[in-house]
Amino acid sequence: MSNLIDNGQTKLLGKFLDLSVYRQGLLTSNIANIDTPGYQTKDIDFKGELQRSLSGATDDSSPSFGPTVRNVPDLTTRPDGNNVSLDRESMMLSETSLKFRLAVQLMKEQFKEVSMAINDGKAS
Amino acid sequence: MNLFGVMEVSGSAMLAERQRAEVVTSNLANAETTRTPQGGPYQRQHVVFGTAAPGTFSHELSAAGMNMPMAMNDPRGQGVKVQAVVADSAPPVRKYDPAHPDADAEGFVNMPAINPVEEMADLMGAARSYELNATAVQATRGMITQSLDLLR
Numbered sequence: 001m002s003n004l005i006d007n008g009q010t011k012l013l014g015k016f017l018d019l020s021v022y023r024q025g026l027l028t029s030n031i032a033n034i035d036t037p038g039y040q041t042k043d044i045d046f047k048g049e050l051q052r053s054l055s056g057a058t059d060d061s062s063p064s065f066g067p068t069v070r071n072v073p074d075l076t077t078r079p080d081g082n083n084v085s086l087d088r089e090s091m092m093l094s095e096t097s098l099k100f101r102l103a104v105q106l107m108k109e110q111f112k113e114v115s116m117a118i119n120d121g122k123a124s
Numbered sequence: 125m126n127l128f129g130v131m132e133v134s135g136s137a138m139l140a141e142r143q144r145a146e147v148v149t150s151n152l153a154n155a156e157t158t159r160t161p162q163g164g165p166y167q168r169q170h171v172v173f174g175t176a177a178p179g180t181f182s183h184e185l186s187a188a189g190m191n192m193p194m195a196m197n198d199p200r201g202q203g204v205k206v207q208a209v210v211a212d213s214a215p216p217v218r219k220y221d222p223a224h225p226d227a228d229a230e231g232f233v234n235m236p237a238i239n240p241v242e243e244m245a246d247l248m249g250a251a252r253s254y255e256l257n258a259t260a261v262q263a264t265r266g267m268i269t270q271s272l273d274l275l276r
Contacts, residue, residue, distance in 0.1 A: 017271070024267060025130045028260045029202040032137030034253055035144075036173040036204055086256065097263045104270045111274070 020100040038081040041072040136203030137257045145250040155238040158226045166236040168212035176205035
């Protein structure tokens with residue numbers, strides 16, 4: 001039987017938040033290395049990783065846990081071998097922040113329901 | 125790596141960009157310097173950037189022997205570091221100025237090979253990168269604040 005706290009919804013949101021944090025890490029690395037010769041833009045396949053983690057193919061507690069990081073194709077490489085695109089990284093940064101915010105809000109709604117059940121149907 | 129580690133990565137880049145700006149302003153300031161402790165005119169300096177894991181709290185802990193579940197080759201842990209400051213190998217510019225105290229027998233002075241326009245462009249690049257990293261810090265900060273909201 002599904003319960004209010006530990007259900008598919010919160011699990012999905014939890015994974016979503018985890019992957020958002022992971023992606024944020026890669027984006028800041030990309031931005032930090034915008035002037036590093038030879039650095040290649042890194043990212044994850046967000047949708048694929050989310051599906052993979054939900055299908056139970058990965059075990060969070062195993063040391064090898066972590067999405068597969070890949071180099072982003074189709075970016076123009078500068079003469080110094082660096083292909084970090086300022087526009088792409090800025091766009092992705094806003095996108096990731098907004099998606100993270102959305103997931104946090106949805107998660108709060110989930111907890112609000114639990115809180116409501118505890119407080120005899122009254123909010124807060 | 126958690127969100128605080130992500131901030132450290134941006135922080136390492138801000139530090140590196142500031143060092144780059146320092147070197148560039150030093151080049152600009154010494155564009156006319158003909159005397160240095162090493163002798164001869166000032167030589168233009170370049171910074172060399174390289175990826176480096178930032179000195180995060182968890183890194184310090186694992187270095188101190190604490191068992192932290194963090195891989196050292198974490199692709200997200202790639203901050204940036206000024207690996208070296210190297211002197212430009214370009215020969216000095218010879219300028220005819222017989223009245224100059226450092227002029228040689230033929231009346232030429234060895235001036236640093238510094239193009240102020242080039243340095244200004246480099247300085248602007250450093251400032252822009254610094255700003256971009258500051259924006260990234262703000263975005264990460266926002267994410268931390270929002271996740272703290274879950275506790276309320």
